[in-house]
Amino acid sequence: MSHTAHIPSHRKPRRSASKLAVRAGVAGGVLSTLAMAGTASASPSAEPVAETTLEMPVLNLDLGADVSSAVTKAAENTRFAAVEGELTAQEESARSGAAAEAKQAKEEAQKKADAEKKANEEAARKAEAERSSRSSERTTLKSAAAPQGTGTVSAPATGSAAAIVNFARAQVGKAYVMGGTGPSSFDCSGLVQAAYRQAGISLPRMSQAQSSAGTSVSLNALQPGDILYWGSKGSAYHVAIYVGGGKFVGAQNPSTGIVERNLSYDKPTGAVRVL
DSSP: OOTTOOOOOOOOOOOOHHHHHHHHHHHHHHHHHHHHHHHHHTSTTSOOOOOOOOOOOOOOOOHHHHHHHHHHHHHHHHHHHHHHHHHHHHHHHHHHHHHHHHHHHHHHHHHHHHHHHHHHHHHHHHHHHHHHHHHHHHHHHHHHTOOTTTSSOOOOOOHHHHHHHHHHHHTTTOEEOTTOBSSSEEOHHHHHHHHHHTTTOOOOSSHHHHTTSSEEEOGGGOOTTOEEEESSTTSOSEEEEEEETTEEEEEEETTTEEEEEEGGGSOOSEEEEOO
């Protein structure tokens, strides 16, 4: 064998410094205990102490395994913390995303509601315009087709009717005086009586009798010269003369005097025709 050949060592591996320190500490504790026991036995008055055999505790510490276990546990704790943090971040992100989606959905719903409201208002305006247009058309057609005496279309007065109408219109603006029969003032029946006198017709003096002097006619079929009355036929409280074109002339009251008005101003109850 060569001189330089390597001869394997048969020494036992040196224990680690930490293990030796632990063993030394334990041994020191045991020796201290023995010293105290010897001192007690050396005392003259002490009883003999039985011989005791103390065994040194054997420590089997595996610090490498402990460190490895601690490192593994720390790694697991770190991993758990990372997972928990990731979950928390995901939850927060989900909440934020849900809030944003809810806000967007609310805004879209509000826009849709506003658009529907605007559309409904526009439809209502169009419907109202159409109703107004149809109403105007109906009014125009009704006026054009209105029977004589109820609208502006009327045949001109002729003959005796013209004499009555012309006289009545000539008195417009004169005063109303209770019991007046002319020529400067009249009451309602006095004016009617004087107008018919122009056509050679003699009428009763009072409005009650004048309202039943002729033949009843519909207000939709009036002719110039017809007598209008207010109240019941035979007991009317007011009379006037229809002059055509939907108008009448009458001595209304002390405030207005003799006036010409549309039938709508004071719609009569009925009418009679004497001519």
